[in-house]
Amino acid sequence: MTIQISRLTRRTVLRGLGVSLALPFLESIMPRSVAASAVTVPRRMAFLFVPNGVHLPDWTPKRLGYGYDLPHILSPLSRLRDDVTVLSGLTHDKGRSNGDGPGDHARSASVFLTGAQPRKTDGSDIRSGVSVDQVAAQATRGATRFASLELGCEPGRGAGGCDSGYSCAYSSNVSWSAESTPVGKETNPKFVFQRLFGDGTPLDQDKDALRRHALKKSVLDFVADDAKRLQNQLGRNDQQKLDEFLNGVREVERRIERTDDEPKVSVDFDYPIPRGTPNDYAEHIRLLCDMIVLAFQTDRTRISTFMLANAGSNRSYRHIDVPEGHHNLSHHGGDAAKHAKIREINRFHVNQFAYLIEKLKSIPEADGNLLDHSMICYGSAISDGNRHNNENLPVLLAGGGGGTIDAGRHVQVAPETPMCNLFMAMLDRFGTPVDFFGDSTGALSGLQI
Numbered sequence: 001m002t003i004q005i006s007r008l009t010r011r012t013v014l015r016g017l018g019v020s021l022a023l024p025f026l027e028s029i030m031p032r033s034v035a036a037s038a039v040t041v042p043r044r045m046a047f048l049f050v051p052n053g054v055h056l057p058d059w060t061p062k063r064l065g066y067g068y069d070l071p072h073i074l075s076p077l078s079r080l081r082d083d084v085t086v087l088s089g090l091t092h093d094k095g096r097s098n099g100d101g102p103g104d105h106a107r108s109a110s111v112f113l114t115g116a117q118p119r120k121t122d123g124s125d126i127r128s129g130v131s132v133d134q135v136a137a138q139a140t141r142g143a144t145r146f147a148s149l150e151l152g153c154e155p156g157r158g159a160g161g162c163d164s165g166y167s168c169a170y171s172s173n174v175s176w177s178a179e180s181t182p183v184g185k186e187t188n189p190k191f192v193f194q195r196l197f198g199d200g201t202p203l204d205q206d207k208d209a210l211r212r213h214a215l216k217k218s219v220l221d222f223v224a225d226d227a228k229r230l231q232n233q234l235g236r237n238d239q240q241k242l243d244e245f246l247n248g249v250r251e252v253e254r255r256i257e258r259t260d261d262e263p264k265v266s267v268d269f270d271y272p273i274p275r276g277t278p279n280d281y282a283e284h285i286r287l288l289c290d291m292i293v294l295a296f297q298t299d300r301t302r303i304s305t306f307m308l309a310n311a312g313s314n315r316s317y318r319h320i321d322v323p324e325g326h327h328n329l330s331h332h333g334g335d336a337a338k339h340a341k342i343r344e345i346n347r348f349h350v351n352q353f354a355y356l357i358e359k360l361k362s363i364p365e366a367d368g369n370l371l372d373h374s375m376i377c378y379g380s381a382i383s384d385g386n387r388h389n390n391e392n393l394p395v396l397l398a399g400g401g402g403g404t405i406d407a408g409r410h411v412q413v414a415p416e417t418p419m420c421n422l423f424m425a426m427l428d429r430f431g432t433p434v435d436f437f438g439d440s441t442g443a444l445s446g447l448q449i
Contacts, residue, residue: 014230016222018208020199022145022298024245025365026238041366042143043402043430044296044374046304047133048356049112049174050349051105051313052330053382054394058343061086061410068410073343076351080398082408083357083371085447087395089413090422092381093439094118095390104388105312105327106166108381111390112174113305115420115438122161126169129438131176132423134183137303139432144301150175151192151288152185152307153281154315163312171311185307189287190256190276196291196300197249213260220250241364245297252290255283281319282352289356296370297363308349317345330385342385350396353378357398374399375426381419393419397447401429406448413444 014021025041054073061068068086070078077084094117095107103120110118116129130138137147156172163171173182186192190209197219198205212219220227227246231239259278278284285308295301309315314325322329322341329345332338353376360371379395382388392415400407420438427434428443 014223014226015199016219016224016226018199018204018211019197019219019222021197021219021223021249022300024241024297024363026234026241028234028238041373041402042299042302044302044304044370045133045136045426045430046292046296046306046356046374046376047113047174048353048376048378049109049305049307050346050378050380051108051309051311051382052326053380053385053388054346055339055343056384056392056394058339059346059394060088064410064412066409073346073350076347076354077357080354080357080361083361083398083400085397085405085407086410087397087413087422088392088410089415089417090393090395090419091391091416092393092419093390093416095381101164103164103166104382104390106163106170108390109172109174109307109311110166110170110176112379112381113423114176115418115423115440116179118166118170120165122165122167124159125180126167126182127179128170128176128182129179131174131183131305132420132427132437133175133303133305134177135434135437136427136430136432138177140302144299146195146295146301148175148183148303148305149192149292149295149301150183150185150305151291152187152310153284153288154307154310154313155187156182156185156310158182158184172307174307175305185305188276189278189284189291190259192288192291193253193256196295196298213257218250218253220246220253249294252287252294255287259283259287281315281317282348285352286355289352289359292356293359293363293370296360296374308352317348320344320348327385332386334386350378353396353398360399368400371398372400373402375401375405375429377422377426391416395419395422397422401426401447404429404448411446413446417441417444 058072063069092111095111100120110128113131114129119127133148141147157168160168162168169182175183177183194205194209260275262279292304312327314327316323316325322344326345329338329342361369363370376398383392418439420440421444424437424440424443425447
């Protein structure tokens with residue numbers, strides 16, 4: 001296939017045997033009469049869920065507005081403070097029992113992006129609500145190859161009880177396409193990579209991946225001719241951008257390949273770690289963050305969710321000298337030693353969030369960067385793991401939302417302000433406004449001055 005510059009669009013792909021590699025944003029794609037500042041760039045949304053709440057005294061900045069202080073947990077954001085808004089005071093009322101008794105962890109995951117009270121059942125008659133990511137995905141279906149991308153580090157179960165009479169489907173999912181339909185997440189970076197850059201059916205992609213592995217070939221080897229022809233048609237800046245993009249794809253591919261050769265061990269879970277999944281938890285998170293970045297950069301999707309762990313996860317954190325289980329520690333009972341360990345777990349998670357934000361910010365796009373045109377929401381639907389309370393939730397919002405968010409502030413909202421008000425505001429900025437969402441009382445104001 002010969003690529004001609006006059007036919008380049010955001011949907012142009014480099015193709016080879018079993019490979020479909022979409023292009024990042026390139027100025028050469030735009031008509032010469034259009035300035036970079038006038039280019040319409042798509043907006044993206046991602047939602048990152050962490051379980052078991054946080055240690056709020058080491059999370060909440062003391063100062064409001066710009067130049068807010070960074071407590072210990074938020075210290076990894078020191079280079080990104082101007083890109084991150086800390087939101088204090090948001091509440092998920094439907095995460096409370098409201099007469100349903102225990103099961104706070106399962107409710108926290110199911111309510112996180114839906115704002116809906118889940119039906120208490122450990123049978124097949126599950127019911128929650130359509131999640132904010134899927135509201136946007138359904139409204140923009142067809143605009144990208146994938147309507148949305150659902151990721152996680154721990155596999156889910158669709159049946160059986162996981163938390164005080166609640167189905168495991170609630171604990172394992174934050175994305176819901178219908179009231180009774182959770183959207184399953186992919187935990188294996190290797191399979192996500194194949195999905196983003198493979199061609200044909202999932203079975204075809206598996207076969208092609210095995211063939212590339214046997215031949216010791218990269219996906220880039222199969223699009224090399226197209227890439228070379230394209231480079232010859234681009235301006236100097238775009239040549240550099242394309243080269244950096246291809247090098248980035250190859251580096252991610254190499255890291256995935258290295259995980260294939262690792263002896264698979266699992267000291268914390270009773271399931272085997274599949275090939276393509278790192279033993280190292282931080283590397284697992286970061287590879288999946290890289291998948292989000294590549295998907296946004298190539299416009300394969302504009303919407304993603306990522307569960308860093310399932311609700312109520314009791315994963316240990318030996319790599320940061322916290323061998324105890326997270327869930328067990330979250331029931332700290334006011335113990336100072338447990339507080340210290342919880343805050344290190346919380347800080348570790350924020351550090352991974354910072355990795356994602358830095359990667360998005362490092363990628364130029366139009367007159368800004370990928371983060372400028374994104375909204376990345378990070379948080380939990382439980383505030384303190386010991387109290388299991390659902391008010392004053394720990395929430396971060398990174399990115400500029402295409403110039404619609406005045407980032408870099410600590411914003412305190414009124415007590416009991418629904419988290420769903422934030423989601424309404426994000427849907428407005430994404431271009432998919434709704435009259436209401438979950439238990440919202442109106443779109444959250446104050447994101448832009």
